[in-house]
Amino acid sequence: MTIGVDDDESAFSRLEDNKGLAESWLRICGRLKGEVGEVEYRTWLTQIALGPIDGDEITLLLPTRFLRDWVRSQYGDRLNELWHNEVPSLRRVELQVARAGDPAPLPVTEVAAAPASAPLPTEDSSPASRPIAEVRSDLVTALDSRFTFDTFVVGKPNEFAYACARRVAEKPSSVGFNPLFLYGGVGLGKTHLMHAIGAELVKSGNVSVAYMSAEKFMYRFIAAIRSQSTIEFKEQLRSVDVLMIDDLQFLIGKDNTQEEFFHTFNALVDAGRQIVVSADKSPSDLSGLEDRLRTRLGCGMVADIHATTFELRISILEAKAAASGVVVPAKVLEFLAHKITSNVRELEGALNRLIAHANLFGRPVTLEATQDVLHDILKAHDRRVTIEEIQKKVAEHWNIRLTDMSSARRARNVARPRQVAMYLAKQLTSRSLPEIGRKFGNRDHTTVMHAVNRVTELMERDAAFAEDVELMRRMLES
Numbered sequence: 065m066t067i068g069v070d071d072d073e074s075a076f077s078r079l080e081d082n083k084g085l086a087e088s089w090l091r092i093c094g095r096l097k098g099e100v101g102e103v104e105y106r107t108w109l110t111q112i113a114l115g116p117i118d119g120d121e122i123t124l125l126l127p128t129r130f131l132r133d134w135v136r137s138q139y140g141d142r143l144n145e146l147w148h149n150e151v152p153s154l155r156r157v158e159l160q161v162a163r164a165g166d167p168a169p170l171p172v173t174e175v176a177a178a179p180a181s182a183p184l185p186t187e188d189s190s191p192a193s194r195p196i197a198e199v200r201s202d203l204v205t206a207l208d209s210r211f212t213f214d215t216f217v218v219g220k221p222n223e224f225a226y227a228c229a230r231r232v233a234e235k236p237s238s239v240g241f242n243p244l245f246l247y248g249g250v251g252l253g254k255t256h257l258m259h260a261i262g263a264e265l266v267k268s269g270n271v272s273v274a275y276m277s278a279e280k281f282m283y284r285f286i287a288a289i290r291s292q293s294t295i296e297f298k299e300q301l302r303s304v305d306v307l308m309i310d311d312l313q314f315l316i317g318k319d320n321t322q323e324e325f326f327h328t329f330n331a332l333v334d335a336g337r338q339i340v341v342s343a344d345k346s347p348s349d350l351s352g353l354e355d356r357l358r359t360r361l362g363c364g365m366v367a368d369i370h371a372t373t374f375e376l377r378i379s380i381l382e383a384k385a386a387a388s389g390v391v392v393p394a395k396v397l398e399f400l401a402h403k404i405t406s407n408v409r410e411l412e413g414a415l416n417r418l419i420a421h422a423n424l425f426g427r428p429v430t431l432e433a434t435q436d437v438l439h440d441i442l443k444a445h446d447r448r449v450t451i452e453e454i455q456k457k458v459a460e461h462w463n464i465r466l467t468d469m470s471s472a473r474r475a476r477n478v479a480r481p482r483q484v485a486m487y488l489a490k491q492l493t494s495r496s497l498p499e500i501g502r503k504f505g506n507r508d509h510t511t512v513m514h515a516v517n518r519v520t521e522l523m524e525r526d527a528a529f530a531e532d533v534e535l536m537r538r539m540l541e542s
């Protein structure tokens with residue numbers, strides 16, 4: 065069908081006019097950007113160029129087959145709909161792979177996002193024409209725009225992994241860095257670094273990046289087997305420039321999926337594409353993965369993210385607090401960094417709760433408020449320090465015999481450390497004063513109370529002594 069004046073005169077004259085067409089495309093891009101969000105838009109849609117129009121069909125051009133298939137499966141319907149809204153006589157949007165000399169995509173900066181909440185009028189508002197933002201990808205998980213290199217705080221435990229990730233983002237597939245294998249405990253930033261690599265590559269140009277969890281890889285693979293579309297699945301995966309698979313340990317015991325991953329891995333590396341993988345253990349410790357896969361995974365760069373240090377936790381908290389715009393006093397940050405040592409995710413969760421609380425009630429963040437608001441989290445993180453541990457550490461530190469913790473000796477060089485141990489027992493355990501007294505040679509609870517008051521008083525007067533006691537406390541808590 066050709067477009068005639070009778071069909072839609074204004075549309076026809078617009079189609080005759082290239083400028084009008086470009087403006088329509090700009091509006092459609094703005095609309096899509098508003099609907100799918102900046103990251104998804106940059107990842108997939110900035111690569112589309114406006115091709116020729118022929119009758120009731122307009123052609124959009126994509127740089128690779130993978131992208132064409134991807135855009136067709138994920139955004140095809142919506143593109144049809146948006147074009148039809150702009151030019152009602154258009155019936156079809158054809159997606160093609162661009163050839164040399166074809167027009168270039170629109171510069172990203174030209175496209176201003178139109179709010180998704182104000183949809184263009186459509187003829188059909190059935191579920192089939194739902195906005196793109198709801199269409200979830202089967203093959204690829206969208207990158208999280210919060211996880212960039214800029215927002216990743218670097219310290220001793222993660223500097224090597226960070227440097228490797230940077231290197232891969234700058235120069236994918238360089239010798240010695242393919243695959244990049246990132247490993248470390250839960251919530252220490254592996255996913256963050258992978259998304260940062262993806263975001264950087266997407267920003268830098270024409271690179272197709274696929275990121276997905278190993279779990280998703282498996283489900284996609286199974287779905288492809290069921291729907292007899294394994295060839296397409298393989299083709300799609302094998303046509304990306306960079307493939308990132310998160311939490312590979314999930315494939316332990318899933319032999320068929322491992323096998324598929326192994327072949328995909330080989331096909332990509334042999335074709336000079338980059339692979340990035342994360343797991344909770346090093347390749348050699350991932351027992352349960354096939355030997356040949358473990359060997360290949362260890363062939364490139366293996367980078368470990370270590371548990372956080374107190375200093376790194378403080379830096380992360382400072383950065384996140386600053387980004388929130390809420391003033392969080394240094395002593396609150398220190399308190400959190402002392403208390404929540406397990407992983408960054410929990411640390412971040414605690415800080416976010418404090419910030420939300422401060423915003424909601426418009427109250428300043430204080431140490432007291434922190435203890436109150438985070439009561440449950442802090443309780444769960446309370447390390448169970450025993451009175452015996454306290455006595456042992458204090459005796460070592462002040463160089464007295466352990467038996468003197470319960471002896472009747474009253475010499476100052478023995479009595480003072482004993483009082484400190486009682487004070488710390490009160491601070492760091494949930495034992496009552498009589499219980500503590502019993503552990504210190506059956507002393508009375510009033511003796512313990514006296515010790516606690518005396519140490520508190522001394523700490524206020526003597527900074528060096530206070531520092532010593534604080535140090536003890538930190539050693540016992542960490």
Ligand SMILES: Nc1ncnc2c1ncn2[C@@H]1O[C@H](COP(=O)(O)OP(=O)(O)OP(=O)(O)O)[C@@H](O)[C@H]1O
Pocket residue numbers: 211215216217218222248249250251252253254255256257311344380408409412
């Ligand atoms: N160095 C860091 N700087 C800033 N944020 C960090 C850092 N490390 C971790 N985070 C944050 O902590 C959270 C958890 O990180 P992430 O999801 O990357 O951990 P992971 O190692 O992939 O965990 P899992 O093993 O559960 O998959 C994220 O919100 C991330 O942004």
